[in-house]
Amino acid sequence: MAPYVDEALLDDPEELTRKDSRGTLRALASAGAQVREGLTLGHEAGIDRLTDQERPRSVLVAATGGSSIVADVLELLAEPGSPVPVQARRNLPLPGWVGPLDLVVAVSLSGRAPGPLAVAAEAARRGARLLTVGADDSPLAEVCRRARGIHVGTGQTARASSRTALWTLLTPVLVGADRLGLLDAPQSVLEQVADRLDERAEDLRPSSEAFVNPAKILAVQLAETVPVVLGDGPLGGVAAARASAMLARTARIPAPFGELPDAASGIVACFDGPYTTIGGRRHGTYDESRIRLGDIDTSGWEPHHFDEPDGELMERADGPEGGRGRDVFADPYLDGPAPPALGLLMLRDAPAAPATPESVQAESLTEAVLTTAREAGVRVMEVRAGEGDPVVRLADHVAVVDFTATYLAIGLGLDPSVSPHVADLRDRTR
Structure with missing residues (x-):
């Protein structure tokens, strides 16, 4: 059974302050x-x-x-x-x-x-x-x-x-x-990094409600899965390693990570396993979430339904076969609770401009992995970095994964900065 994240808690300022003891x-x-x-x-x-x-x-x-x-x-x-x-x-x-x-x-x-x-x-x-x-x-x-x-x-x-x-x-x-x-x-580029981080802090702020805050939405979706994080290239690979570390250390959620193209076969092999529809242990749902951080526009969004203006955030409950969902005849008392679905968090770089043969080939591989994941019933979540210098684009990814891991910890009832087991380990190794 997947852990439960209370979305209302993520919008409660007093609870956020109480759980987040060290700010x-x-x-x-x-x-x-x-x-x-x-x-x-x-x-x-x-x-x-x-x-x-x-x-x-x-x-x-x-x-x-x-x-x-x-x-x-x-x-x-x-x-x-x-x-x-x-x-x-x-x-x-x-x-x-x-x-x-x-x-x-x-x-x-x-x-x-x-x-x-x-x-x-x-x-x-x-x-x-x-x-x-x-x-x-x-x-x-x-x-x-x-x-x-x-x-x-x-x-x-x-x-x-x-x-x-x-x-x-x-x-x-x-x-x-x-x-x-x-x-x-140079200083001009680092000032752009600072500005981009300020923009993300505003987009992902605690006072932004859960149904329009990309980091809160992603936290809720990750909680419902067994997550795997994949970067679509070297920049995404560094961000994926950061995401894995933050999910483990902050949200206490283990999340293997990799980087395309090397990790493609290792990640795709997991689609045959027990946490997907193809794996045979469950009848899974198919959901897709796309988050692009370059130009977030939340106007007109409603809870549980997201349009995709200019490629922003979108959630769909239908699958590649036109609405394939959970087995309505499954008996939770006889069959037991369904295991959580595999989730693929894909961290994507901004599109190359101008496109090169290498970038086209990389984009094709990324799309192939995502298509394979969706057909296997994997829950796919995408985060696309905004345009800018490499370090500016990396700042986009780092901001969203850092906030997401923190919201996930709080939503699970955990203090993101205090781990009793880490404290025990330090005591035992002094």
Whole structure:
């Protein structure tokens, strides 16, 4: 039986405040402000000095837990045009080739995460250049200062959780990479990121009612499924990894993830399993939800029925065979409750302009996967990023999956920032 999400709870300000004890929703809404503050803090820390320094032989990024997406994003954005290799490293051992010609970037909100701290300390011992982001009064900051590196503090907009302080941590790293010529992220682009995040915070705000708020709608639909998250390319793949991590850590919902084209066969194989109509254990419903974040227009929408003006959000209860639904003769007392259906959350990039043979082929594969899913009775949910530079489009996806995971946790009666089992694990491993 699928877990139940109370939609009325998602629209109750008092309940949202009570369940969200550490202000996760408020922290997520500060993402745009985090970008602007990160730009200021990076400038004050002297990150512009990187422009005058010799380009490093390689860049290694150390980040773990909720901060690990920082390394993923840097790899994603640098890969197409970086003249030097960029790679992630979660913990020691530091590769033997790292030395004075290389740059090590270490990120930790508290400045005390063992992995990044150990990597930074070993890099400093070898004479490598350091760029660190974390609390000013932390061991990580001290290691960086002793090595005469550049340390950027976390300021006032960051919260206790690195999951809600992503842009505080990521912005200085993007600025530094831009100054080194590894990627194209000038201040004008990062200001567009901040503006897009502000737009999403408005679209997905707690006061927006559940039947018109894309993140609340998606949270309710995900709760009714066994979710799998799939990105339609490298950018969607990074967003899918973020979605999987947020669903697990925030909403306590396990969600495997993948990236096309490599994950196509692995994901499609699940359509033969027990959680689809084709799998034979249930007579499933077919529902489709499309959420495009580029230009959300909620005028005229009514509960339980959504038109699709210019490709916005749409929900249908009919299936590919013209209304195939649950078995009306099924006896819940004799047959037991039906297991939840498999759900496919597809994170799609904005259409390539102009189209290329590669983009056309990728779009064709995505449509083929979605068609196969629908025919198997999988519940399909799509999120389409708006137009803009790659990091702007990524911000679209990150905003919606972060808010969705938080609303899902609250709708399930969970505090999105407090996990008793995580606390127990920390106590047992001290």
